[in-house]
Amino acid sequence: MNPKPKKPFYKRWWFITLVVFALLGAIGDLFDAEEPAASDPNPIVDSDVKEKPEEVEPEPEPEPEPEPEIRTYTAEQIALLERSYTDFSEEEIASFANMIRDWDFLSEEDKTLYEVNYLRLKDEKKAYDDEKARIEKEEREKAEAEAKAQAEAEAKAKWDAFVAENSKTLGAGTFYSPDHIAEGVYDTSFTGSGNFFITGNGGLDYNEIGGSYGVSKIRVYITDTAEIEIRGMKVNFVPVQRTPLPVTGFTLYAGFWQVGDEIPTGRYEVKPGRGESGNFFVFGKNNVNEILGGSYGVESVTINVTDGDIVNIRGMENVTFTPTN
Structure with missing residues (x-):
């Protein structure tokens, strides 16, 4: 009879039991590792460890405070204190100006020592400077007056020649x-009676009966492109200069008149002379076109004029301008 064969060790009950217990132990360790450790509500603090105080x-x-600066006068400057300011040279005047600058930095002892002569020289300096300024002003005004007089004399000589x-x-x-008469402003009068025309005159054309x-x-203004035509009479030309008219009122005659150079800017009531009639115009910023006087015209017209406007009077010799509100 053959003996019964032995089971391998891994099939024996005791080996299987050991394996089961080993697996159970491993699973238990796994669950213990996943649970968080409970924090101790009362941690132990080492009483020997002290907080470090903040460094201040x-x-x-x-x-x-720095010591105040003390300055002193030189021997040459001290010598100036005994003299008169009017005797100083330019270099000494500059030196005394430095002494004035340094005065506040002297010691109290030096101030006491020099004060009387120092204040005297300051007074003399002021009087000297005032007198110098007065003389310079007089000389400057004299030179300006002489230059003005010379310019006026030259202008007059030039005008007289013109x-x-x-x-x-x-x-x-x-x-x-x-070619026959220079550009400029003229007063014209007539010998005899006839027609007077100026054309090509930059908009300042004339068509008048004279005599x-x-x-x-x-009053005519002739440009350097003007053409003058005279019929049946002689015309006398006298150059004139534009001069400002009085602001209280004035009377004008036929021709062109410049606002600003002659007529003051403002507001006027304009009337023709007794028995006169003619055309009245204002050109520029303000524009007026009226017949004054006669059976077809108005007795007066109120106008505003500003710098640059031109007033044109035709056919009348006495047109009165009275300032009004």
């Missing part, structure tokens, strides 16, 4: 500027 930076000690050259009488015919059947004079 010491306040910086205040810097000592008047002498261009005061002339032109008879009937056609004349051109500047016994028209006006006795006209």
